[in-house]
Amino acid sequence: MFKAIGLVALALLLATMPCAVHAQGSAMEEIGSKAAKEAMAQLGFQSGDKDILALTNAGHAIVEGQTTQAALKGLTEASGCSVGDGNLLQVLRPYWKPLWFYFFDKETGEAIFLQADNRAVGMSAQKLASLPADQAFTRITRANVDLDYMLNHTDEGNATFQGAFGGNEFTLVGMSNVWAQPGSSFDFLQATAFHDHLCPGVTSGYMLAKFVEGKLPIEDISAQSYRVIACPQWCKDDLLQMRWDATPGKSSMFVMALSDAEKSALRARYNQSDVAGIYIRWNQTAKQGDALVLGFNWTRARELDGSADFKGPSWAAKLVEDVRLMEYWNQPQLVVSVIKEFEVDSERLALLQSAGVHPLKVAGVM
Ligand SMILES: [Zn+2]
The missing domain is CATH 3.30.1330 (60s Ribosomal Protein L30; Chain: A;)
Structure with missing residues (x-):
């Protein structure tokens, strides 16, 4: 009986623990978690949703002298996206580039990009946890990046390719659209993450x-x-x-x-x-x-992928090739x-x- 009460008490204590646990984690872990939670709120997905792809340069970026791998831990714990599920990829960037996170929902085509504020990772984890998202990130941008959607709404595509994702547009849109295809494969995407982008x-x-x-x-x-x-x-x-x-x-x-x-x-x-x-x-x-x-x-490749006489917007030509070449x-x-x-x-x-x-x-x- 006492044992049962003890377990209930422990369960109640654990249920109230998340904040305390976070306070013990690092600010770097918190920034990854915060990015994921903002994405979940804005794109409307639950932790563990397999339709979500997360891309980030965390682990490669070094912010104010701190390595950033802990942000991956926070991101995975909050969003459920993981390397093991093939829906988290670390995109290679030089260490001095700003730390960013990106989430894409293949069901809707909606994506969100968040660039961390360097000052935020210098805070305590507790202070960062209570900070509104727009103060923890210098940029939070949303766009529909589904290639067919963008080709049908070229004004939106043009706007996205005018720096909506901090210069990472080609990388993020290309990887998202290929990842979303049924024939996509992890080995290929991992190599594109190493290359910095996915191109023909x-x-x-x-x-x-x-x-x-x-x-x-x-x-x-x-x-x-x-x-x-x-x-x-x-x-x-x-x-x-x-x-x-x-x-x-x-x-x-x-x-x-x-x-x-x-x-x-x-x-x-x-x-x-x-x-x-x-x-x-x-x-x-x-x-x-x-x-x-x-x-x-x-010449033959562009005949096969139909891009030889492509008349669409300039930002779309290589993306169209990326997707259509998958068949070959x-x-x-x-x-x-x-x-x-x-x-x-x-x-x-x-x-x-x-x-x-x-x-x-x-x-x-x-
Ligand atoms: Zn390339």
Whole structure:
């Protein structure tokens, strides 16, 4: 009996605890929680709603010398959005950029952007908790970012793309619209978060990756890995770094530019395909690899996604491509072609990677 009363008393005490618990958390945690609660109030969703996507640069931003990962904890606890559910992504930004939060409801297309006030994170958690949202955030903006809606209401789309989300419009609208599609996938979105935004260039990286994986699959996971001579570089290479752990720091990717004259000469030579780099499946045990020089045909890609004769607003062209190219993610052969195949040994690999040597000349394609 006493035990039961004790439990009831404990339950009552816990029910009144949230404020006390928050007071013990950090202001950084509170700012994430506050952003989520404001989004829930304005967009009208409950914690755990799987139709909600949260995007933020928390964890990358450093505010007044403080790292910001605790804001992720507050955001997840309040909104239920989590990496595990695939509806929380950390978008890469340099650490000095302002801390921001964004929530998107795929059911309605409505989104809200909140930019934290640096002074707020310097307060005590308790003081911050009692502060009205418009004093904790320097910007709270709402817009409908559903691509079809925006194309039908171009005045609203124009207004959104005039800086409504603090310069993050292309990133946030693109990621939201692709995430909302049934065919969306976490690995792709995670790579776009690393790239900073979702553009057709990252999509081309996804298709190039799938093409290479089909033609030169990794069969020996302890000995084989992919090496990339990113010549020329474009947005594709950030996806490849993340997907294959092919980073420059570990000598898995070497990045080299081409001049405009070189690019157009190559395009003329290879049936209007852009040379998209050299891809090597390298065997570290055998010190031997298989290399592919690949082309990516942007003209064909724009025919497929219907953007070749796109007449809509300029901010929409790449977004339309982002969404429509999803249909072709698993058909890379429609736009990717093999320009040359060859084998490499350690000596040739070293040559392809060396400064002062033109890798496409070493490969014999120019
Ligand atoms: Zn890009």
